[in-house]
Amino acid sequence: MQITETKKRLIEKLGVFFEGQGKTPVEARIIGLFLVADQIEITLVDIQQTLSISKSAVNNAINVLLLREEVEYVTKPGDRKKYYKSKIEQWMTHVEQHIEKSVEGKVLLKEALEQRIKTTKTFNTALKDMIDFMDYVQSQHKELFTKWKKLRNKS
Amino acid sequence: MQITETKKRLIEKLGVFFEGQGKTPVEARIIGLFLVADQIEITLVDIQQTLSISKSAVNNAINVLLLREEVEYVTKPGDRKKYYKSKIEQWMTHVEQHIEKSVEGKVLLKEALEQRIKTTKTFNTALKDMIDFMDYVQSQHKELFTKWKKLRNKS
DNA sequence: TTTTTAGTTCTGCAAATACAGAACTAAGTA
DNA sequence: TACTTAGTTCTGTATTTGCAGAACTAAAAA
Missing domain, CATH: 1.10.287 (Helix Hairpins)
Incomplete structure (x- = not known):
């Protein structure tokens, strides 16, 4: 998964905004990523790599977002990856x-x-x-x- | 300045609530004190003593609240104390x-x-x-x- | 059966926060 | 002139937070 520089900058700006709304930096940037990414469904590794965050940090943040029901995930047959997606609705x-x-x-x-x-x-x-x-x-x-x-x- | 136990407990409950609204513990309790105190105008030392907080902590918190215009102060002729009051309106x-x-x-x-x-x-x-x-x-x-x-x- | 992959949990650290206590300033008072 | 008083600022510290990295679990693939 790749992403343009423009979008990366926008993710940071969105990140700062959501930090102001009480999210942690990592949570904020994950939300930002969901908002600009070309894919709706994103895996943990994709998030980790495109945002350059550690796997554990992504995992913890995602689980918080799952608890808050800001994010959900879907699975696919014969694929044990979780595909996370924003519950924007x-x-x-x-x-x-x-x-x-x-x-x-x-x-x-x-x-x-x-x-x-x-x-x-x-x-x-x-x-x-x-x-x-x-x-x-x-x-x-x-x-x-x-x-x-x-x-x-x-x- | 003295205050009943009931009010002290209420200040703590209000404190917890305002912490949830993003205030620091000290700020939150100062706001709580203003909400239950018999006097409208309260001095730094009064706050310090009734809440059992250090003078510096009170001073810093009050100045933050002044900046945010949640609190103001009045002075009195021949008295260099500042009388702080909630800008509740x-x-x-x-x-x-x-x-x-x-x-x-x-x-x-x-x-x-x-x-x-x-x-x-x-x-x-x-x-x-x-x-x-x-x-x-x-x-x-x-x-x-x-x-x-x-x-x-x-x- | 070893290896890989996805995800989780644990450990430790670095930075940020929030506060106490002491030192200090400034302006009166004795 | 020393002393007090109100408030500010500085210094250090305990706590919390946020995250990285490593260890670990579980399930599938080689």
Whole structure:
């Protein structure tokens, strides 16, 4: 498996971005590779060679991505290699989960509000607003996603 | 400055949550302290003592939070202490920025799509969908926030 | 039966992080 | 002028993270 210099550079740029999203360098570059590679299905050795990473690092990263269901693999009769592929269609689900996670602290904030002294009115109102906003975001997102799914299935 | 055991436990729980959001343990606990403390304005020494952290750690964390504009400070005449306070009202802005950041990779994904071989139709369509979805989220979010601001100012 | 191949696991190291403690600065105070 | 106080910066270190390389397992091929 070979890859152009342009694509290699793009993989690095994508890598840096995904690092910023909390992925490790290796994970990030593997995702990048899936995004630019001519093949959908890529073997461990291919990843290892095109990205110049150790086999163990690739294996560990891939297994993390498998757990997170960002990647899956297929097999072929009479071939014991695993052909890894990006679950890119699932990506929207991950965004949903990501947003869910960012408002999951709502419960704790409510607890904080209950525990607060009642005299700090401005602060308490601001905190209350924050919690309400989280509720709002949460409710609106469900709509956002269902709307999108409809919109998507039409075109 | 003193604080109940209940609140201390809550600070730790909030701390763990904010660590999950990418903050360092110290940053996370300082934010937690601001959320439950009876005073709005808290000095460096107060933070240091109630959280049992070193002065340097508090100072560094506070300065990071100042840079990120999650915290600000006020001063008082004839008192050279700095009174730090949470910029909790600004919190919605941070959520906006957070969401913006999560779709800022759109440009790179477009680049990836352009560079891709044209024969992997399913994948390319999925990638295109992903990009479109990011556009959609971005546009809808602006609406989401302005709607909320209206809704908020009414009540 | 040895050899090859795919993948996993283990071991160790190098770099990055996060923090404590001490030294230091600057501006008042006794 | 020495002393205190608030805050900053520096130095060292413990911990964590991320990865390479080697050892290992399992299954098929020679």
